[in-house]
Amino acid sequence: MDFDLTPDQRQIRELAGQFSDREIAPRAAQADQDKSFPMEVHERALALGLLGVNLPEYAGGPGLGTVELVLVTEAFCRGCLGIGSTLCINALATEPIAIAGTDAQRREYLARVAKGALASFALTEPAAGSDVSGIRMRADRKPGGYVLHGSKIWISNANLAEYFTVFAKTDLEAGHRGMTAFIVPRDSKGLSVGAPLGKLGQRAAPTCEVFFDQVFVPDDHRLGEEGAGFALAMAVFDRSRPMVAAFGVGLIERCLEEAQRYATERKSMGKRLIDHQAVAHKLAEMRMRLESARLLTYQSAWLVDKGRKNTIEASMAKASAADSAMWAASEAVQIFGGMGYSTEYPVEKLFRDAKVLQIYEGTSEIQRNVIARELLKA
Structure with missing residues (x-):
């Protein structure tokens, strides 16, 4: 059993960490305040x-694995969860194409993202x-393709996207077997995107409503077979949840950094905060949860790269990282005391950013349902 990263993996982690410190972290507060994503990053x-x-590589990418994606994501989200998630969330949109797309679809739409x-x-x-x-969004069969009717909400990067991977019902009465996936270009007639939605946290990451009013999608833009959309979405989540877990790992690490720095500098009752056992134990617990979430995340990513089933590991990683991130952010605010509630310090933003990790990409409750289901199968 080898827990070491390869030299190339260590190099990409170091490069991503340096980039995060130099380009992401210094912009985090302003991007949050402006509620906008800095495209120059x-x-x-x-x-x-x-x-x-x-x-x-055939689509113009470097051809690395999910482990490398997780390493970059963790580093970016340590700098800012909003900016970092926006930089990495393309992987969620491209996975359905990588899994179910034709050669032509992969070469065109994956190459666009690579560029x-x-x-x-x-x-x-x-x-x-x-x-x-x-x-309930419908995809009605028409000669040569489908017509999409309906709307989506909380769609990441929608106002910046060149295309969408969209899931709709080709049969409203068939339950999960009636779902089908499509590639829909942004300039499709009848497609419109609402303004970015107001949010508690991750304000630098735009999320919008997307409206489909009689949007025609030709047959060659369908992803996989008709009715196979639900299975495709579940396969995507197995591969994308390690990345989303890395969002949480990056945030936990930042919470620990900020809390430890403040606890070392700030004095109370004649000694440093870190010399009070109650505070020291919070930091120790934070480090324990960081390493636990990180190991689960790396394991779930490693399984993807080995071509092995990772459903339970991906759900454990996502739930662990999300719940621990929310806990760590709350404890960081507590360590800062009254100053933790002030916008003068970054921990209030970390607290706001953390909450949605327990909600999107499958809530923490849903992850536990998945884990329980897999246990019953075993």
């Missing part, structure tokens, strides 16, 4: 080869979040 990350690291395009994964609806099979 995207351009600089692209120039360094830090975006789309798991895209295949710097942003894309969006469009599944969630106003009345269907955790209940994936409950989506």
